Amino acid sequence: QVQLVESGGGVVQPGGSLRLSCAASGFTFSSYGMHWVRQAPGKGLEWVAFIRYDGSNKYYADSVKGRFTISRDNSKNTLYLQMNSLRAEDTAVYYCAKDSRRDDYGDYHDYWGQGTLVTVSS
C-alpha cells in the first residue's frame, strides 16, 4: 500500500532554514509528480509546491517562491522541501502528497502523508 512518511520538522528561528523529507513506498515513485501542502494551526489547506515525476519542472505558490525549493531523489524514493528565510507565517503542518497522474502533468492528490510540524518562532 502507498505510504508517505514526512520528517524534518521542528522549531526554527525567523530567517532560519529547514529541510523536510518525505519517504515514499508502495508505488513507483519515479513515475508520479509530488506535492507539498501545508496547514497553519486552525486554518485550511494551502498548496505549496509541485515537482514533476522526473524533476524536470517545479512550481511554487507565490507565498513561498524564491524561499522554498522542492526536489526529489528517485533513486531513494524521497521528496524534499528546502525552506529558507523562514517567517512566522510559515508555521504549519507540512504534508507531502502523491499526484494521481502517472508520467504527466499534475492533478489531484490521491495519497497524503501524516504531516510534520514546522514552527517558526524566536
Next chain:
Amino acid sequence: AIRMTQSPSSLSASTGDRVTITCRASQGISSYLAWYQQKPGKAPKLLIYAASTLQSGVPSRFSGSGSGTDFTLTISCLQSEDFATYYCQQYYSYPQWTFGQGTKVEIK
C-alpha cells in the same frame, strides 16, 4: 488565481441527516474538482475527483456533482464517522492548485 469559496463554513447536523456542501469557483474549471475529508489531527483523505467520481473505498453515501463554477458534495445519510472538515480543490489551473476554506460538519 482561481478562488474557491465553500459554503457554509460550518454546519451542525445529526446522524442520519442529509448534508450538502457547496463549492464555487471564481472562474470555470470544467470538472477538475476534488473533495477531501479531514479529521482532527489527521491528514486529508481523497473522497471524490473529477467532480463526481468516488475514490475507491469511499462509502456510496458520499456523492459529488457540478461542473463549470458550481459544485456540491452530498452525504446522503450522515454517520458518526463523517463528522469532519471537508475541502474542495480545483486542479484545472495547472500548475497552481487552490483549496476552498473548508466546511466543518459538527454534531448537533
